[in-house]
Amino acid sequence: MSYEKPGLASKHFDDLFNSLPSLEGKTIIITGTTSGTGFVAANACGKLGAKLLLLNRPSARADAALKTLQENNSNGDFTHIDCDLQSFASVKKAAEEVRAMCPNGLDVLCNNAGVMALEDYATEDGFDVQMQTNHLSHFLLTKLTFDLLEKAADTKGEARVINHSSIARKQVKELEADYLLKNGGNLGGNGASMFFGGARWIRYGQTKLANATFTACLHDKLTAKNSKVKALVAHPGLAETELQSTTVDEGGMGKWMTKQLMKMGQSREDGALGILTCIAHPNVQSGQFFGPGMGGMFTALKGPAAGYPLEASYDNPQTRDLLWRHSCAAIDADFDI
Numbered sequence: 001m002s003y004e005k006p007g008l009a010s011k012h013f014d015d016l017f018n019s020l021p022s023l024e025g026k027t028i029i030i031t032g033t034t035s036g037t038g039f040v041a042a043n044a045c046g047k048l049g050a051k052l053l054l055l056n057r058p059s060a061r062a063d064a065a066l067k068t069l070q071e072n073n074s075n076g077d078f079t080h081i082d083c084d085l086q087s088f089a090s091v092k093k094a095a096e097e098v099r100a101m102c103p104n105g106l107d108v109l110c111n112n113a114g115v116m117a118l119e120d121y122a123t124e125d126g127f128d129v130q131m132q133t134n135h136l137s138h139f140l141l142t143k144l145t146f147d148l149l150e151k152a153a154d155t156k157g158e159a160r161v162i163n164h165s166s167i168a169r170k171q172v173k174e175l176e177a178d179y180l181l182k183n184g185g186n187l188g189g190n191g192a193s194m195f196f197g198g199a200r201w202i203r204y205g206q207t208k209l210a211n212a213t214f215t216a217c218l219h220d221k222l223t224a225k226n227s228k229v230k231a232l233v234a235h236p237g238l239a240e241t242e243l244q245s246t247t248v249d250e251g252g253m254g255k256w257m258t259k260q261l262m263k264m265g266q267s268r269e270d271g272a273l274g275i276l277t278c279i280a281h282p283n284v285q286s287g288q289f290f291g292p293g294m295g296g297m298f299t300a301l302k303g304p305a306a307g308y309p310l311e312a313s314y315d316n317p318q319t320r321d322l323l324w325r326h327s328c329a330a331i332d333a334d335f336d337i
């Protein structure tokens, strides 16, 4: 068994869910729906009538989650598509399947999946496992489905790309190119100290800063083009999902410490408020950041998700240029908007 979860009750989820409109006629991709915020968002969107494409790596967890979503939503429309974010080849194959299933366009792409504080190792493509899973593969997926989002935006008036960041974006001072290069396995080792510069946590912080920076890049480019596609980003505060269990199992956090920390958090349902708002709320603007506050550790851990502006620490020409250039180089392709 991993750490013992405190079992936090949901406080705000129903208020948001009950305020959302029908999503009938919308096609929504969510990555990472086997548990956590992705599962909650998929379940909610299914109840609201959307067609869901669930991009997960194949596993018994993925099968079980799909079954539960189908049981929870007898009229739901859920399709699993194999997509391992540790592999660009897998992402490309998933994008082909998406394209075949979305001839009329794609309304929402929610780049939710993530891993945290894993050991220092490279993917088959040579990148840091955390950076490729959390950002680079989502960058590729967004590029490969972008024309579908534009199609929906042109015909229906809007489409949305959502990235899932974290308070951990503030654990690092600035985005650094090294973490976006083929340096997997050579990025500082396996130091596991969350608060005192453990390398696992620095790498995680870089990925979550990349998620926010990617949103800033998209928003900047979409605004310049007068596009009807919206770029949004969310963070869940500290949410009781499987993320901490996996991290404990992988040696990134101690059991006792994790249990104490999680007492300050919120339920996985409340953790999904940010992405669910971005996916489904009618009144969101491109370039908004939804979450329970914008402070660092201990000040934005829980509560209803409100909308904030992007932050100057990454929404600046230099950081946007660094992210875009190195992400295009990593996927070995231009991403023209």
Ligand SMILES: NC(=O)c1ccc[n+]([C@@H]2O[C@H](COP(=O)([O-])OP(=O)(O)OC[C@H]3O[C@@H](n4cnc5c(N)ncnc54)[C@H](OP(=O)(O)O)[C@@H]3O)[C@@H](O)[C@H]2O)c1
Residues within 6 Å of the ligand: 031, 032, 033, 034, 035, 036, 037, 038, 055, 056, 057, 059, 061, 062, 083, 084, 085, 086, 112, 113, 114, 115, 116, 133, 134, 164, 165, 166, 167, 168, 235, 236, 237, 238, 239, 240, 241, 242, 243, 244, 246, 271
């Ligand atoms: N929970 C928090 O307190 C917290 C705080 C800040 C940010 N976040 C962010 O929230 C997002 C969702 O995480 P969560 O908290 O809901 O954690 P979770 O319960 O562990 O869910 C993570 C999801 O990502 C999937 N995933 C991991 N590696 C993958 C891969 N290689 N290919 C495809 N899918 C993969 C997992 O699927 P498998 O079953 O295949 O592993 C799972 O479905 C992440 O981006 C995370 O960084 C969470």
